[in-house]
Amino acid sequence: MIRGEELYSGKAKSVFASDREDAYILKFRNDTSAFDGEKVEQLDRKGMVNNKFNAFIMKHLESQGIATHFLELLSDTEALVRKLDMFPVECVVRNVASGSICRRLGLDDGVDLSPPTFEFFLKNDALHDPMINEYHIRSFGWADDEAIEVMKTQTFLVNDVLQTLFADAGMILVDFKLEFGRQGDNVFLGDEFTPDGCRIWDATSREKLDKDRFRKGLGGVVEAYEQVAQRLGLDL
Ligand code: ADP
Ligand code: UDP
Numbered sequence: 001m002i003r004g005e006e007l008y009s010g011k012a013k014s015v016f017a018s019d020r021e022d023a024y025i026l027k028f029r030n031d032t033s034a035f036d037g038e039k040v041e042q043l044d045r046k047g048m049v050n051n052k053f054n055a056f057i058m059k060h061l062e063s064q065g066i067a068t069h070f071l072e073l074l075s076d077t078e079a080l081v082r083k084l085d086m087f088p089v090e091c092v093v094r095n096v097a098s099g100s101i102c103r104r105l106g107l108d109d110g111v112d113l114s115p116p117t118f119e120f121f122l123k124n125d126a127l128h129d130p131m132i133n134e135y136h137i138r139s140f141g142w143a144d145d146e147a148i149e150v151m152k153t154q155t156f157l158v159n160d161v162l163q164t165l166f167a168d169a170g171m172i173l174v175d176f177k178l179e180f181g182r183q184g185d186n187v188f189l190g191d192e193f194t195p196d197g198c199r200i201w202d203a204t205s206r207e208k209l210d211k212d213r214f215r216k217g218l219g220g221v222v223e224a225y226e227q228v229a230q231r232l233g234l235d236l
Contacts, residue, residue: 001074003017004016005017011031011033012032012050012196013027014026014029015027023082025078025079025080025081026078027077028046028047028048028051034211035215036125041214049225049236051073052073052236055070056232058193060165061162061189066157066161066189067154067186068188069082069181069190082183084180084181084182084183086190087137088122088124089142089180090121090122090129091152091178091179092119092121092175093116093176094113094119095116096174096175098175099175101119116159120134147182147187150180151178154187158178159173162176169232169233170204170231173198174198174199174201177198178193179191195209195224199211200228208224209224209225209228
């Protein structure tokens with residue numbers, strides 16, 4: 001597979017053309033950012049860990065019937081993925097309250113949310129990813145009714161599958177963010193599922209094993225990601 005032109009460079013990943021008309025090469029970099037790109041650092045090995053972590057999760061989701069963009073691992077830091085037209089929205093499911101929902105609704109960190117709750121956000125750093133609802137998505141044409149429905153049902157299905165996966169390894173899946181896109185008539189899960197875009201706590205100690213370690217300056221960020229991978233049985 002020949003890596004073509006760099007088409008987009010995001011905060012943590014880059015998108016390259018591939019020699020397949022219908023696929024891109026997604027490169028996971030070591031760059032780590034928080035607060036809409038205000039805090040940025042390079043973390044050794046993170047690109048490699050996240051690329052392999054993402055491949056493991058996407059394959060598991062595929063095995064459970066969820067259509068993802070993942071095609072194959074190409075190198076330590078690169079994967080071949082279906083070329084998608086991304087919807088500019090983020091889908092968040094929360095099993096436990098943490099982060100922005102606590103600030104917005106005045107909740108204590110760590111309160112169980114039963115049933116899990118769902119939120120849409122607009123993918124727009126300049127506007128600090130504001131929370132939006134389905135009416136905004138329809139009025140502004142960010143996605144149609146069918147895609148909105150797929151994003152919600154698939155995100156909840158991902159939650160069911162991954163809550164079990166993490167629980168079986170002694171961890172709590174607190175919340176996570178997904179992005180979806182379209183190829184032709186079909187909607188696929190795109191982007192990534194890694195500890196950069198979710199909250200994972202140790203089930204007993206409630207120690208943070210995700211990007212909150214970076215946001216809060218707790219240190220041991222990549223070491224925590226590696227620990228999660230290892231506990232899921234992933235050989236990095
Ligand atoms: P950001 O754009 O938020 O800085 P990243 O650094 O993760 O985020 O950049 C990756 C970009 O690639 C994101 O904008 C994401 O929406 C986009 N993307 C992810 N998967 C695909 C795909 N399969 N096809 C097209 N674009 C994708
Ligand atoms: N998230 C993300 N990218 C974003 C915003 C949020 O991956 O641009 C993830 C975040 O890591 C967490 C979940 O989505 O797992 C919910 O994030 P929240 O709304 O609590 O925002 P935060 O307080 O983390 O900024």
